Amino acid sequence: MQNLIKSAIDERTEEKRRKEHQEIKLRQQQLQQWILFGKLSENLQKIIKECQQYSCQQTGVVDVENLFINLPKDVENNIKRELCLEPIKKVERFRRLSDTSLLHLCDCVKPVVYAERTHIVREGDPINEMFVLHGMLWNFSSASSTNNVPPLDRRKEFLKDGDFWREELVNWVQDESSSSSSNKLISQTTIQALTKVEAFVLRVDVLKNLYNEKAKILQSWLRKDFFLVLIRISERNTHEKTPPSPGDQLTGPEIVV
DSSP: OHHHHHHHHHHHHHHHHHHHHHHHHHHHHHHHHOTTGGGSOHHHHHHHHHHHHTOSOOOSSOOHHHHGGGSOHHHHHHHHHHHHHHHHHTSGGGGGSOHHHHHHHHHHOEEEEEOTTOEEEOTTSBOOEEEEEESOEEEEOOOOGGGTOOOOOGGGSEEOTTOEEOTHHHHHHHHHHTSOOOOOOBOSSEEEESSOEEEEEEEHHHHHHHHHHHHHHHHHHHHHHHHHHHHHHHHHHHHTOOOOOGGGSOOOOOOOO
8 A cells, every 4th residue: 555655656746847847848948939038148048047947937938027037136137238238328328327337227127028019108198218129119100290290200110129219218317307397208109019029118217316326426526526625725825825726626527327
């Protein structure tokens, strides 16, 4: 009797192992078919495969949303950096940021997936996010020339892999950070997914925090250096009774955030 029970337990255990092996094999195949997987470095691909192999939580089709469910935070950030850093660098305002800030932006993006024909943003809606895109979107407007809205540049009506959408949000955030206005940036176009779209979203609050930190650093420098210059001028006037030299003039710092 004991031998029969042991044999039954061993059989169930072996069946469970075979099932897990099949699931892992299927997951590896899905990873290889995931289009963004091929854009990652070989080392990162290897790490992801190892993480999936030891993960007990398996999901369906691989995309940027469900892939991150089973990954450690550092691996997740490395994926974001490899997929988003170059598109982010293409944004003119971001070129002024330090490498540390650029990597921080990559770490802050959130993966999202939009089904085919989904309206991501409608004309007249507030803009709260920027996107690094993987898929194809249609950018169109219903406004006519009577509304004093210039027609879209037809070369930019369709957005595709690697495009960075809503660059104007950066300019708006910088302007807002220097004022007390609470106005929202309104979309002049409707954005619709033409295919399944995988994207990385950079929210407006992340951008605001970044530029607020830059402003704090600049203000701190100005206060500190201003008082140092005043002290130097006062000491020189007291001891030498001569006007300050050009070396006492305040020069702006190179802000690296």
